[in-house]
Amino acid sequence: MEKIIDDLKWLREEIIGRNILFETPFGEKPLVYADYTASGRSVQFIENYLMHILEFYANTHTEDDVTGKTMTELVHKAENTIKRIVNAGKTGKIIFSGTGATAGITRLQQILGVYWSPATHHRMDILLNSCVLPNKDKTKECHKKLLGYIEDNKPIVFVGPYEHHSNELMWRETLCEVVEIPLNLEGEIDLIALQKITSAEKYANRQKIGSFSAASNVSGIITPVYEVAKILHRNDAIACFDFAACAPYIEIDMNRDDESYFDAIFLSPHKFLGGPGTSGLLIFNEKIYQKELPPSIAAGGTVKFVTMENESYIDDIEAREKPGTPGVLQNIKSALVFELKEKIGIQRIERIEKYFLERFYDEFKDEKDITFLGMTDANKKINIIPFNILHRDRILHPKFVTKLLNDLFGIQTRAGCSCAGPYGHRLLDISSETSKFYQCLIGVDNFEGVKPGWVRLNCHYSLALEEFDYIIKAIKFIIKNGYLFLKLYKFNFYDGEWKHLEENEKSFLQNDFDEIIKMAKFEKKKVQNITEIFAKNIQIANQVAAGLKDSKKFEKFEKQLEEMMFFYVINYEK
Numbered sequence: 001m002e003k004i005i006d007d008l009k010w011l012r013e014e015i016i017g018r019n020i021l022f023e024t025p026f027g028e029k030p031l032v033y034a035d036y037t038a039s040g041r042s043v044q045f046i047e048n049y050l051m052h053i054l055e056f057y058a059n060t061h062t063e064d065d066v067t068g069k070t071m072t073e074l075v076h077k078a079e080n081t082i083k084r085i086v087n088a089g090k091t092g093k094i095i096f097s098g099t100g101a102t103a104g105i106t107r108l109q110q111i112l113g114v115y116w117s118p119a120t121h122h123r124m125d126i127l128l129n130s131c132v133l134p135n136k137d138k139t140k141e142c143h144k145k146l147l148g149y150i151e152d153n154k155p156i157v158f159v160g161p162y163e164h165h166s167n168e169l170m171w172r173e174t175l176c177e178v179v180e181i182p183l184n185l186e187g188e189i190d191l192i193a194l195q196k197i198t199s200a201e202k203y204a205n206r207q208k209i210g211s212f213s214a215a216s217n218v219s220g221i222i223t224p225v226y227e228v229a230k231i232l233h234r235n236d237a238i239a240c241f242d243f244a245a246c247a248p249y250i251e252i253d254m255n256r257d258d259e260s261y262f263d264a265i266f267l268s269p270h271k272f273l274g275g276p277g278t279s280g281l282l283i284f285n286e287k288i289y290q291k292e293l294p295p296s297i298a299a300g301g302t303v304k305f306v307t308m309e310n311e312s313y314i315d316d317i318e319a320r321e322k323p324g325t326p327g328v329l330q331n332i333k334s335a336l337v338f339e340l341k342e343k344i345g346i347q348r349i350e351r352i353e354k355y356f357l358e359r360f361y362d363e364f365k366d367e368k369d370i371t372f373l374g375m376t377d378a379n380k381k382i383n384i385i386p387f388n389i390l391h392r393d394r395i396l397h398p399k400f401v402t403k404l405l406n407d408l409f410g411i412q413t414r415a416g417c418s419c420a421g422p423y424g425h426r427l428l429d430i431s432s433e434t435s436k437f438y439q440c441l442i443g444v445d446n447f448e449g450v451k452p453g454w455v456r457l458n459c460h461y462s463l464a465l466e467e468f469d470y471i472i473k474a475i476k477f478i479i480k481n482g483y484l485f486l487k488l489y490k491f492n493f494y495d496g497e498w499k500h501l502e503e504n505e506k507s508f509l510q511n512d513f514d515e516i517i518k519m520a521k522f523e524k525k526k527v528q529n530i531t532e533i534f535a536k537n538i539q540i541a542n543q544v545a546a547g548l549k550d551s552k553k554f555e556k557f558e559k560q561l562e563e564m565m566f567f568y569v570i571n572y573e574k
Contacts, residue, residue: 029410078335105267208237219374220384299323449496
């Protein structure tokens, strides 16, 4: 395995910002990135190529000169490249939209005819209710029947038990009823329940839509997408999948066979290595598209001809669903990160990711003061690791842990609920009653800082072995010594941020435009002797910890707040 990891040295050396030094309250630290689940990192050769493209950049709506024609060809090549890699087939259509999967879901909802904004919903409520007023006695019963008919016949959307907010809340706000498929006893999606629910007689005459995460962005658990698609199709539902969390790490085959094909997928190329600055993606089978209707967004670039009274739209689905000027560079870059994934090789990616995941859990198997959320079976999940660190009868606040990882070691992670609140309630075993108390503290008192959560990291396949070992040592240090640093930090109840008492507020990056104009040409920095820097940081952290004494002067709060506190605080502001 060591050779397989070493073979990616060429790639590591191209990652912009890898191991660069930055200042923290404990001195200079090397940037070690372990938050690829949130967003990827840029690579130099892709950025170099984009600079060459900029020499010929133009609007794709201009095709009569070399610049416009060149950009149009590159965008079409990007579209075809991505469709080939995901096996979209001859009827596969691609739409670049926004900056991530959220925009892709929105476009899918528009195409399916179920999207409406809250303002539109509100306006329709007013219109429907207003028809009752003039002839209340005559229209009240009719109005009631109409609302009942709409409720009984609107589309039904089946979602999974561990969805990202984007693939659950957005469906709640559409012209649909949302039904969640539960977890089974093993913590996986319950396929028996999926079959039973999707085949229920009460949904027989309604449009059925399945929209499931291909993997959880919290626990990394993998959905058996081909089995899910098969069940959905057998029960006359279309099969749509959110690949945002796992697309950089697994193979996607939209047309595996006649039953387990995907009707639509959406994902976020910005999460790929090389991905920052890419577009969001929706890829769908043209059979779910109603060609006889106008485009979802009627605008420039979607029409053949427009008169004073009428308009004629382009027949080609991809063209008519590409309103306005496309994100030319963003779209081209999206294809490049797919090609980079293909170049590295899916088998290599999966082997390294699994190796790191198994080693990580093995390193902590005897640690009693760390608790992992969700399953830890490396055969059933991608390399996403959520955890909390125990402290007395509570835990260290997740944002405090991420702050220590940053300040003491330069390691970049994420804390919070990872935009998956319903799943988080299950993982943390939060009851409905407890949840209501948190809603009050957060919604009324604006105490965002008491929102429950976890620390999340991933050991990306691009990590060097010394980086992986450094992350392990850093977490073990915090398990043993993290609580000692509580007295050096102040907690903000309103945003959950922890700040060192002597933290410098100065921004790392210059944002003054006059200085930007004078800025020298970018050159990627290379840090020497990184292994020695890692070892020195561990040594410094131990020296600081040795000089700290355990302070038990924890703040006490009013009864209701104190009962909801899952962490201890010494210094705070609220």
